[in-house]
Amino acid sequence: MTQKPTLKAWGLLIGLSLIWGSSFILIKKGLLGLTSMEVGSLRILSAALVLLPFAIKNLKKVKRAHLLPLISVGFVGSFLPAFLFAIAQTRLESSVTGVLNALTPLFTMLVGFLIYKQSQRPQVFLGIGVGFVGTALLVMAGSGGDLSSFNYYALFVIAATLMYALNLNVIKHHLHGLKSMTITSVSLLFVGPLAAIQLLFFSEFTTKLMTVDGTLLATGYILTLGIVGTAFALLIFNKLVSLTDPVFTSSVTYIIPIVAVCWGVLDGEVLLTAHVIGIALVLVGVFLANRAGRKARA
Numbered sequence: 001m002t003q004k005p006t007l008k009a010w011g012l013l014i015g016l017s018l019i020w021g022s023s024f025i026l027i028k029k030g031l032l033g034l035t036s037m038e039v040g041s042l043r044i045l046s047a048a049l050v051l052l053p054f055a056i057k058n059l060k061k062v063k064r065a066h067l068l069p070l071i072s073v074g075f076v077g078s079f080l081p082a083f084l085f086a087i088a089q090t091r092l093e094s095s096v097t098g099v100l101n102a103l104t105p106l107f108t109m110l111v112g113f114l115i116y117k118q119s120q121r122p123q124v125f126l127g128i129g130v131g132f133v134g135t136a137l138l139v140m141a142g143s144g145g146d147l148s149s150f151n152y153y154a155l156f157v158i159a160a161t162l163m164y165a166l167n168l169n170v171i172k173h174h175l176h177g178l179k180s181m182t183i184t185s186v187s188l189l190f191v192g193p194l195a196a197i198q199l200l201f202f203s204e205f206t207t208k209l210m211t212v213d214g215t216l217l218a219t220g221y222i223l224t225l226g227i228v229g230t231a232f233a234l235l236i237f238n239k240l241v242s243l244t245d246p247v248f249t250s251s252v253t254y255i256i257p258i259v260a261v262c263w264g265v266l267d268g269e270v271l272l273t274a275h276v277i278g279i280a281l282v283l284v285g286v287f288l289a290n291r292a293g294r295k296a297r298a
Contacts, residue, residue: 005244012240017252019233021259024094024101025267026225027086033218034205036090040083041199042219046226047078048192051234055185061178062186069174074187077167079194081160088156093269096138098260099279100157102286105253106131107165109289116169123292131285137278180241184234253286 005013030039048055062070089097106128112118139154175183199205208215240249261279265271271279 005248009240009243009248012236012243013248013251013255016233016236016240017255017259019229019236020252021098021256022263023225023229024085024089024098024260025263026221026229027089027097028094028267030218030222030225031086031089033208033212033214033216034222035203036083036086038199038203038205039086039222040079041195041203042205042222043082043086043226043230044079044188044195045192045199046223047230048188048195050227050231051185051188052192054181055189058179058182058185059189061182066175066178069170070183070187071190072170073167073175073183074190076163076170078188079191081163084156084160084163088153088160091153092151092157093264094267095261095264095269095271096154096275096279097157098264099257099282100135100138100154101161101260102253102257102282103131103135103158103161104164104168105250105286106289107162108168111162111165111169116173121292124289127285127287127289127292129285130288131282134278134281134283134285137274137281141274141278180238181234184230250290253290254283257283
C-alpha cells in the first residue's frame with residue numbers, strides 16, 4: 001500500500017519544483033552579462049566543484065564496466081545540455097524553454113521503445129503525439145504570438161531534452177547499481193575539467209569579471225544555478241524519493257513548467273494564444289503518457 005505523502009514530502013516537492021523551475025530565469029539573467037559558452041561552462045564547473053568531495057568519496061564504488069556509461073552521462077546528461085539551453089535562451093523566452101523541457105519524459109519513453117525495446121501502451125503514443133503538436137506550436141510561434149515564423153532556437157532545447165532522455169535510459173539500463181549521488185558527482189568529474197578549460201582559456205570571462213559591469217551579477221546567477229540547481233536539488237530529490245513513491249515524485253514534471261512560466265511573466269515575457277495552447281498541449285501530452293506508462297508498470 002502506498003504511503004500518503006507527508007507535509008515534509010510536499011514541502012520537498014514544492015522546494016524542488018521551485019529550484020528546477022527557476023533554472024530558466026537564472027540562465028536568462030546570466031546571459032545579460034555572459035556569453036552562452038560562459039554560462040554553460042560556469043554552470044558545469046560550479047556543479048562539479050561542489051560535488052567533488054562526493055565524487056572522491058564514491059569513486060571506489062565505480063567498477064570498470066561503469067566508466068563508459070558514466071562518461072556518457074557526463075556529456076549527454078550534463079555537459080552538452082548546459083550549452084544547448086544557454087544557446088537556445090539567447091533567442092527563446094525562458095517560460096517557453098521551461099515548458100519544452102517537460103518533453104523529457106515523452107522522449108524517455110520513446111527512446112526506451114525504439115532503442116531498448118520496452119513495450120508501451122497505445123495511450124503513451126497518444127500522449128507523445130499530443131505533446132509534439134504542442135511543441136510544434138511553440139516552435140512556430142513568433143515573438144508576437146503568431147505562427148508566421150519558425151524559431152529554430154527551440155530545436156536546441158528539444159535536442160537537450162532528447163539527450164536527457166537518452167541519459168535516463170543509460171542510467172536505468174547500465175548504472176542501476178549506483179546511487180544517484182554517485183552517478184551525478186562522478187559523471188561531472190569527467191566533464192568538469194573541460195568546462196574549466198573552456199571558461200578560463202577560451203573565453204574572456206576572467207577579464208570581463210574584473211572590468212565589465214554586470215558580469216559579477218550574471219556570474220552569481222549561474223553559480224546559483226550550478227550549486228543550488230544541481231548539488232542541493234539532488235539532495236532534495238534523493239530525500240523525496242526515499243520518503244515517497246515514483247508517482248508522487250514525478251509530479252515535479254508538471255510543476256516545473258508552471259514555475260518557469262510564472263517567472264517569465266513576472267519578468268515581462270508575453271505569452272499569447274499560440275504559446276498558451278502549445279503549453280497546454282505539451283502538459284496534457286506529458287500527463288497522458290505518464291499515466292499510461294504508470295499503468296503499464298503496475
